[in-house]
Amino acid sequence: xxxxxxxxxxxxxxxxxxxxxxxxxxxxxxxxxxxxxxxxxxxxxxxxxxxxxxxxxxxxxxxxxxxxxxxxxx
Amino acid sequence: xxxxxxxxxxxxxxxxxxxxxxxxxxxxxxxxxxxxxxxxxxxxxxxxxxxxxxxxxxxxxxxxxxxxxxxxxxxxxxxxxxxxxxxxxxxxxxxxxxxxxxxxxxxxxxxxxxxxxxxxxxxxxxxxxxxxxxxxxxxxxxxxxxxxxxxxxxxxxxxxxxxxxxxxxxxxxxxxxxxxxxxxxxxxxxxxxxxxxxxxxxxxxxxxxxxxxxxxxxxxxxxxxxxxxxxxxxxxxxxxxxxxxxxxxxxxxxxxxxxxxxxxxxxxxxxxxxxxxxxxxxxxxxx
Numbered sequence: 001x002x003x004x005x006x007x008x009x010x011x012x013x014x015x016x017x018x019x020x021x022x023x024x025x026x027x028x029x030x031x032x033x034x035x036x037x038x039x040x041x042x043x044x045x046x047x048x049x050x051x052x053x054x055x056x057x058x059x060x061x062x063x064x065x066x067x068x069x070x071x072x073x074x
Numbered sequence: 075x076x077x078x079x080x081x082x083x084x085x086x087x088x089x090x091x092x093x094x095x096x097x098x099x100x101x102x103x104x105x106x107x108x109x110x111x112x113x114x115x116x117x118x119x120x121x122x123x124x125x126x127x128x129x130x131x132x133x134x135x136x137x138x139x140x141x142x143x144x145x146x147x148x149x150x151x152x153x154x155x156x157x158x159x160x161x162x163x164x165x166x167x168x169x170x171x172x173x174x175x176x177x178x179x180x181x182x183x184x185x186x187x188x189x190x191x192x193x194x195x196x197x198x199x200x201x202x203x204x205x206x207x208x209x210x211x212x213x214x215x216x217x218x219x220x221x222x223x224x225x226x227x228x229x230x231x232x233x234x235x236x237x238x239x240x241x242x243x244x245x246x247x248x249x250x251x252x253x254x255x256x257x258x259x260x261x262x263x264x265x266x267x268x269x270x271x272x273x274x275x276x277x278x279x280x281x282x283x284x285x286x287x288x289x290x291x292x293x294x295x296x297x298x299x300x301x302x303x304x305x306x307x308x309x310x311x312x313x314x315x316x317x318x319x320x321x322x323x324x325x326x327x328x329x330x331x332x333x334x335x336x337x338x339x340x341x342x343x344x345x346x347x348x349x350x351x352x353x354x355x356x357x358x359x360x361x
Contacts, residue, residue, distance in 0.1 A: 021113035022285045023325060025132035027120065032113035039113070049127030050322035058326075 003048035003067050005030065005041050012038045012064040020052035020065060043070060075166055076193075077104050077145050093120065097164055102144050109139050109289035118144055122159040127321025129328060130229050130311035133282045134159045137200070137227070140289035141165070142296055147196040148186075150179050152210070154202035155236060155313075156229050173210035175199045176217035176226060183224045196296050197224035203244035204234055207263050211243075218272040221303040225295045228265060228306070231313035239316040246335075251316060266339060269306035275343045276305040281328045281336040291340070297353070298346045310336040 007020075016037045024030040029045040030052055032038075039052075048067065056065045080103045082090055096116040097103070107115060118138040124131040134156060141147050149165050151157040153172045161167050170178040179199045186195040199206075206214045206228045214226065232249070234240040239252035243263045250257045266279045276298040278291045288309075295305040312319055312327055319327050332338070342350070 018110075018113065022110070023132070025124075025128055025135060027117040027122075027135050027138075030113060034114060045121055047126035048321075049324070051127055051132075051325055054322045054325055 001069050001071050003050075004043045004046040004070050005048070005050065005052050005065050006068045007039050007041060008064045008066070009036070009038045009040075011062070015062055015064070017060065017062070019060060020055050023051055023055045025049065025051065039065075075145050080104075080145055080164075101164070102139070102141070104145065106142075107139060109136060109285050112136075112139055112285070118165055119159060119163040122162040124155060124158050125315055127314050127324050128155070128311075129282055129314070129324050130155055130231060131159050133229055133288065133309050133311045134200070136282065136285050136288045137292055138163055138165065140292045141196075142293050143194070143196060146194060147198060147296075148182060150175050150182070150197065150199045150201075152201045152205040153236070154205050155231065156200050156202055160200060170201075172205060174213055175201050175205060175210055176222070177213040179224045179226075180217050180220065180222040183222060187223075194300050196300065198227065198296065199224065200227045200229060202235075203228060203230045203232065203242045207265055208243045215268070215272055218269065218274055218304045218306075221273050223299050223301075223303055225299045225305045225307070226269075227292075227295070228308050229311045230265075230308060231311050231316075232262075233313050233316045235313045235316050262335075265308050266306070266341075269304075269308075270341060273304060274306045275299075275303040275346050277308075277339075277341045278306070279308040279336065279339040281310040281332040281338075283325070283328050283332050287338065294342075294350060298342065298349070301349065302343070302346055 018032050020039055021030050021032050029042050031040055050067055053065050057063050101116040144165050147165055149160055150168045151160045152170045152175045179197050183197045230244050232245045241254035241258045245258045246262045248257050266277050269277045276295055295307050299305045314324050
């Protein structure tokens, strides 16, 4: 089991802001969907640092990303 | 390298690894990518073993996204955390012995300018505070004295992070570390001022809190090095392990340090300033 970031797509689609993607330290992990205009997480690459949660919740007060517990293979 | 080396020979696409095919089709090679497009293209740097929430890894990610010509760039690193990510990128990487990065880069840049007289090949050194300002101090300074035309980027985590937390010349005064229990007795080396008086034509100091500004600074440093002389960027990239910063607070810490002693600072000679005014005319240069 490990911690990964999870984006609430419905909530995220309202903003079109992309700030979390620009502050993720991992490459090709927190991606941005061109047509849906939402951020999405490549779970197998996420290391669970939660910098995106700080950007989304603490800095921007948008609360679209949460850390969730995942099991390998999920 | 060069664009021809990157492209896949026709008919061989299905035999190449998916990541490589993505890199050629949706990557940065041969294109001018804006750092704001991150997350919408395949990045040069791949999965790497750096710690979760490491801001040095973040700086390296933005650095690769802002290279003006990745297919004609060679990166040189040395022992230290940065090499763990630098060696996982689709840009040639040379691992110098500890301390000799700038000497290797000097020779490499000279050789490239003889081998490819009509092409611009960029050489960039990325090393930590230990590699450039402690152990590699002499070679770093002498490459600047000789006015070698390449970029030096110091990713300053203010500690020897790989070997258990010894103090470095860049550790701030008074800081206690695991292997420096009495606290640092001396001030932090003022690397930016040293670079200025040693012959660098472009010097910048920053904390990675604004990706657009990092990209602009990296591009400027590389372009100035192509034409004028040595350039230097001093970036604050905290070590969240040795300084016990919770990973989600790493950006907050960088913002705090930016207000204290890592405020954005940029200095360049008059001829470099004229050069940038000319090439950035009409372009969006806000940061």
